[in-house]
Amino acid sequence: MIIIKDDFKKSHIITMKMWKLSKEEDSWARYNTIFDFSREVNETKINPTVARFKVTAEANSHPLERSGFIRIGAKDSTLVLGNLDSQAITTYNTSVTTTTTGNNSTGHSSSTSSFGKNQSTETKTSMNTTSRTHKELTGTFLLTKEQEAEILASDFFAIRLYSGTKPITISFAEDDLETLKKFLTAKPEAGN
Structure with missing residues (x-):
């Protein structure tokens, strides 16, 4: 977790990167996901958390659908995604x-x-020379203040995305969930 002071905005930006692996039940599909969470904190308010993500998927994967789900504990809510993009990446060896x-x-x-x-x-x-092609599926979503409070009180959190009709489920439990909770409660030190 990194806390950066932004003198122009007169606020602090709190960021955290997290790597997660998704393996869907009853499927061979595995998805590597990198999250880049960020929050802006100033003297009068704390802005909602923005989550940017990149999913590494098979070359024949479809782009992400515009909506998915968020599960906090046993409660499911619709998750609206933005800034969606899908790129084919080829690496050569x-x-x-x-x-x-x-x-x-x-x-x-x-x-x-x-x-x-x-x-x-x-x-x-x-x-x-060998080559391998995969897709990078990227996007963003917001966590509302209510969702952040529910995550802090919960013992399970998951995000469900869809590549076409194929589900991509990223679960946060135990250590990963504790790390996310520390991020959600982080504040800059007084005087900084």
């Missing part, structure tokens, strides 16, 4: 192998004018 072989030969060396035993070498270079 190239490996180069060089093999040198040597043999003894008798006779005239092409590099010298002497006769006798000379070492000749042969160098072979091979190159192999």
Whole structure:
């Protein structure tokens, strides 16, 4: 968690990054998700938490739907998503192998004018390039003050997104939930 003082806004920005892995029940699909949570705090008010996220998904994944769900404890609410984007990302990996072989030969060396035993070498270079394509599904959502209070009092929190009709469920429990609660209650030190 990082707290940054913004003299122009006369406020503090509190940010936290969190990595989560989603594995859907009855499915082979796994989704890596990186969250970037931020809150703005000033002397008179605390703005709601903004969550920016990036989901790494299979290359054939559909873009995210505009709405999903948020589950706090046993209560489900609709989650409205904004700034949605879907990009195909291709990474390349190239490996180069060089093999040198040597043999003894008798006779005239092409590099010298002497006769006798000379070492000749042969160098072979091979190159192999592989590629992998995946999708990055990005977006944002807000946590309302009421939702933040419910999260602080809860022992479970989850976000459900949809890539087309495929669900992506990101659950926060135990240590991850405690880390999120510390973020939601963080305040700048007095005098800063």
